[in-house]
Amino acid sequence: MRTQGLARRLLTTFAATAAATVLLTGHAASEPARVDWPAAVQQLRQAAIGNLDAERAVDLLLDDPRVETATREAALPAQPFQVPAESTIGRGGGPGLYGNGLALSVDGFRFAFFGGPGTIAPNQTGARLDVVWLNLSNGRSGTEQFTEHMDVIADTTIRTRVIDPGPGMVVAAVYGNLWHRWPVPVSPQNPDGFAYQRGDITIPSLGAIYN
Template sequence: MRTTAFARRLLTSVVVTAAATVLFTGHATADPAEVDWAAATQGLRAAAAGDSAAERAVARLLDDPRVAGASREAALPAQPFQIPAESNVGRGGAPGLYGSGLSLNIDGFRFGFFGGPGTIAPNQTGARLDVVWLNLNNGRSGMEQLTEHMDVIADTTIRTRVIDPGPGMVVAAVYGSLWHRWPVPVSAEHPDGFQYVRGDITMPSMGSVAN
């Protein structure tokens, strides 16, 4: 298990940043770079080629008005993506706004995700969350699974391993599913004292990052 100090760093650099971006809207950035969302989605489509789940996820973003209307300013690590995710469970049990992908630069560049009801469950069997990404400047691209999470209150995100997209404008989309849980009275139905629900992303979270 990672140390408590690492958890505190996550709390400072992720939770506080996320709270400052009220409902994932608006991204103050010192970098004037802007992303062309049409070109970005087409680029991600090429990066996703050959992976059916990634291809389906990016297809949902093509020509979607939420993408066209999103802020064109590039984010800086760590900030939530400009386009939030939607899911079948939303943030409180009903379909709708779910959470956001984000970029992290704590111990190296990573992609992450936060949101949904309750907290992220420690056991993700039967769910899978992935990100497809592309550096528009150097052409590097890839797909990574989000698997790293500590079962502590401070850790509100699930993350990829450290990756190296290189410098430049990086665009990415998070898609898939994620288990959440929250405490309930212990019963025959809930022997561990938790209610569990799986969030299935219906609208991927997409963002641009000035790395």
């Protein structure tokens, strides 16, 4: 029963966060902190060394003009990432704007992602979504895979495990790919009543969060 209660709280928070992301600019009500985006991305690139996929992802951000024009403030304590991701499928209408990374603090600090067409497929075989992160304040860094998702309509995000980046400003980039699905009539091509599409991120989602 305790697990069910936690699941309900998580679902409520994740759904509310995703909905707020669509409606808001990404600023929370608390006092924002300033971010030097080009410097933060350069430092994140150093933290990615040794992980070729993470290195390639951050290299894309080094040349992305959106990094220069992103808001210079990071809302405290948690928020949607300031630079959204782009992908091969966008939101279902072709390449383009795809979705956002998120920072959540419900049962502990974790990263999440939402976006793309339909819903997140429960089976992610053949896809892998990751985040590379660096705490600019204490030097801690790492990469985490997004693996946690409940196959219910209310769960609009896929999440990492709980991590401990420590206090301070955390910069992170989400990269990789993700399966999506949506209901269609049952047919030989769609025997389970779903169509599937994989979104391959072409430009990572970049964010800075004060933990």
